Amino acid sequence: MKIIAADVVVTSPDRNFVTLKITTDEGITGLGDGTLNGRELSVASYLADHVVPLLIGRDPHRIEDTWQFLYRSAYWRRGPVTMAAIAAVDVALWDIKAKAAGMPLYQLLGGASRNGIMAYGHASGRDLPELFDSIRRHLEMGYRSIRVQTSVPGINAVYGVAAQPSIDGKRYDYEPAQRTALPAEEDWDTRAYLRHLPGVFEAVRNEFGPELPLLHDGHHRMTPIQAAKLGKALEPYDLFWLEDCTPAENQEALRLVRRHTTTPLAIGEVFNTVWDYQTLIREQLIDYVRSAVTHTGGITAMRKLLDYAAQYQIKSGIHGPTDISPVGMAAALHLDLAIHNFGIQEYMQHGPATNEVFQQSFSFADGYLHPGGLPGLGVELDEEAAARFPYQPAYLPFNRLKDGTVHDW
Ligand code: GCO
Ligand code: MG
Missing domain, CATH: 3.30.390.10 (Enolase-like, N-terminal domain)
Structure with missing residues (x-):
């Protein structure tokens, strides 16, 4: 061929x-x-x-x-x-x-190691009632593991919080990129966030009980000592993971976080090779690998990275926001089904126009995804539909602190 x-x-x-x-x-x-x-x-x-x-x-x-x-x-x-x-x-x-x-595809990767792929969705709210509604809506949509993001008093726009609650009750409408010609500016205050977040998790645990797996994304905003403090403060609420607690390109920083907390740590959505994880994996400084198949050299490289992580009892937590296309998601699902050290799969649902352009064969029910049984990835591209939606400039926002300093977003 x-x-x-x-x-x-x-x-x-x-x-x-x-x-x-x-x-x-x-x-x-x-x-x-x-x-x-x-x-x-x-x-x-x-x-x-x-x-x-x-x-x-x-x-x-x-x-x-x-x-x-x-x-x-x-x-x-x-x-x-x-x-x-x-x-x-x-x-x-x-x-x-x-x-x-x-x-x-999963058959070529060794065949299925499990019946389904546990997936988590993104709940968010500007206050507790809105957050609780969002969690309930995600449970109705079939999610059995939930990421919790919330506004922080005194901060205008916080990563991961939908500007308004979903209207149809089916779609999560938080979208990280905005269709603007220039990146939007947001504000940030880590001390306010650290004061606010433990109370939110306490309220969520009280409302939804001890069993529901809960996750949270720190989105690279803390220093190591702040991350250590947050991990410790969240221990009573038994998080599935705390994600990207620090800007992780400084891998050694995680030693300090690890020394102070038993909250499981997930890192790596902005990484793109196994080398970015060398210290993190060898010293067992994280619990979950967050790389996307799409950003880390594909299935060939991800398989090697996850096999390396497996030797240290580190599991997968493959990145799956809306900016991973249905093709990238399908690749992740085949890998998730085949590997032994699967942890969890992020699953933010795409909108109807995306689903029209990319015809997909995966299923999602009762908390579990499955890539389906079609030969290959199981995704087809409708090129005529694709041509109806030309490229539009869109950017991720960025953060400034109160004094104007640029901060990690
Ligand atoms: C996540 C991520 C995303 C990123 C986005 C950037 O955990 O899903 O943090 O929401 O912000 O992928 O393009
Ligand atoms: Mg993230």
Whole structure:
């Protein structure tokens, strides 16, 4: 089999997505996700200008060789744009291989290690009643594990909190990127957040009981000592995890957090290679790996990263916000089903326009996702529908402290 074409499709149904479609001389096609929120066009150019010409004529079955070739022959290593582009190729090739084999992709990764994939959804509220409503709505939608984000008194806009409650009761309408020409400015105060959050978790536990798995995302905003303090303060509420408590590119910082708290820690959605986790995994400073298949070099690289983590009893918690396309989500689900050290899968639901562009075969019921039984990833791209939604500039916001200092968002 030979690759005869590779097309980059940029579409913006509910938000921007970058998709690579690889076509073979035998008529089998494969899809890969290269969406990088707020930097979509860079990945599209990396693919179209520098990668697609290298793919034509290659044997699509040689996935490991293609991965190593794209990684090493660029000379320049790592980085989100490069690794998202490599991921798009890698996932498209796995899709082709599985379609050629006539099997759902998870079968090629070793087969199912479980019956379903436990998923968590994002509840949020500006105050407790709104937060409780959102949690109830997520339970009705089938979620059995819930991430809790809440406004903080004195701060105008906080990461993860929907501007208004969902109208149809079915969709979660928090979307990190905003369709603005420039990034929006938000405000932040870590001390106010640290004072407020433990009380919120106490109220949620009192209302929903001890069993419901609860998660929280610190979104890189704390110093190590602040993160240690928060982890300790949240211990009575038995979190499933505290995510991105510090800007984790300083891996050693987690030693200090770990020394002070038994709250489980999840890190890595902004990482893109196994090297970003070297100290974190070897010293067992985290409990969950948060990388996205889409941003970490695809299934080939994620499998290696998660196998490495497994030796240290560290589990998966694959990134799955709306900025991972249905193609990237499907790739995550096949991997989740196959690996032994699965932890949990993030699942933020896409909107109707996205579901029209990407026809999907996964299911979600009673807390569990399943990728379905179609050959390959189980996702098809409707290119005519995609063409109806051209790219729209959209950016993630950023934070400033009260005195004007730029802070992690
Ligand atoms: C999460 C993430 C996202 C990111 C988003 C940025 O845990 O789901 O923090 O919401 O903010 O992916 O593009
Ligand atoms: Mg996060």
